[in-house]
Amino acid sequence: MKGLLPRQVHPILQLLMLVGLAVAGLSLASLLALILANQVYGVSLTQFGELSAKPQAAPHAWAVLMLLQGLSLAGLGAGAAVLPLVLQQSPSDYFAPRRLAAAWGPLGAAVLIVCLIPLLSTIVTWNAGVHFPAFLHDFELWARGMEDQATDITKYLTNFSTPGRLGVGLLVIALVPAIAEELVFRGVVQRNLVRWFASRHVGVWLAAAVFSAVHMQFFGFVPRFLLGLVLGYLYEWSGNILVPMAAHFTQNAFQLVLIYLAQSHRLPTSFDPDANQVLPWPTVLVSAVLSAALLYGLRQRWATPPAAPATPVS
Known part of the structure; x- marks a missing residue:
């Protein structure tokens, strides 16, 4: 039938x-x-x-x-x-048309995100201080009010007084969003935008813009958009949804673990994971160089077709 x-x-x-x-x-x-x-x-x-x-x-x-x-x-x-x-x-064919031959793909994506965090944190600091033109003053006040409300809820939810709470946070704030959002924004939205415009780049950039806009955090739009670009290209290059999922989870989980370590006084008292602190420029430079090198390496690795099995000699 x-x-x-x-x-x-x-x-x-x-x-x-x-x-x-x-x-x-x-x-x-x-x-x-x-x-x-x-x-x-x-x-x-x-x-x-x-x-x-x-x-x-x-x-x-x-x-x-x-x-x-x-x-x-x-x-x-x-x-x-x-x-x-x-x-x-088949869901596996739809979301992961290219099978992973080894675990290096998700692992490489996770390492990339850790290297990228200092660079992104600098952009977070810049974007948080952006001001709208005078004619959008009322909109800016409304947007900052929304941002403050979201920040208050986030701080409340990331109050990890026990290791059990951290475990729940890693599940709810790190793992579930990594799976759900990647299925939606990369697996479906990006996939279909690439098909619609017949262009990888247009599809990735539009999907990243939608991904950032849907979060309704105007003073965090740029860093989330850049994160969406990285996740989008990881998906396009690898052809497997598990790769951006691993990167997304790493980004979320890394921040939650830092918050927990700061709250449990296992980090220097001067460290505030909730503050938009400007990092030293050498740290940002190293982050940018390592991230660019990893992106290039991953792109080249996925662009190389797997070697064919050797023909036995008769």
Whole structure:
């Protein structure tokens, strides 16, 4: 029996299907989070809506917000993961058309991200201090208010008073977003933008812009856009979604571990992981050089086809 969909579905239609599936997954996951929060922690619908505004005043707020964030992102990623099945394709062929012959690909991507962090942190500091033109003053005030609110929630969620909390944070704030966001933005959005415009570069840059804009953090747009570019090219070059997932997870997890070490007084007291500190220029220069070298090396490695097996001598 033939499927209802044509063999080649237009990229625009696939993107529209992604939106529908993602909204459905997000809605179902949020409903599940509400039910679990009510049954496990006794949180009512009204209290559920007030948690983000005043989490410190609500009992079990940390656990409930982590539950909501984890399930919501999982629902979003599930929507993207279901898309190939709707298109009657294999998810492994859709998201990872090029199989990984060894673990060096994800490992190399993880090392690249660690090398890139000092350079990105400098751009974070610059972007946080950007001011809009005078005619956008009201918008800037609104955007900074949104940014401050998001920062307050992030600081609350990353209060890792125990190793168990850090473990939950690594799962909810590092692993789940790495899987879900890469499936959505690289696996579906970038893939279809590349097909639509018949250009790798246009697809990668547009997907990175969408990836950064969706986070609604205007004073962090540029560094997240640059991160999206790196993740996008890692996916294009490797042809396997596990590579940008590994890089994304490393970026998130590295920051969480630094926060935990600072909170547990295992780092110098002068180190503040939440502050936008300008790093010494030699550190930034080394970061830029190492990152460029790793990017070039990974690009060359993936561009080289695997060697054919030797023909036995008769």
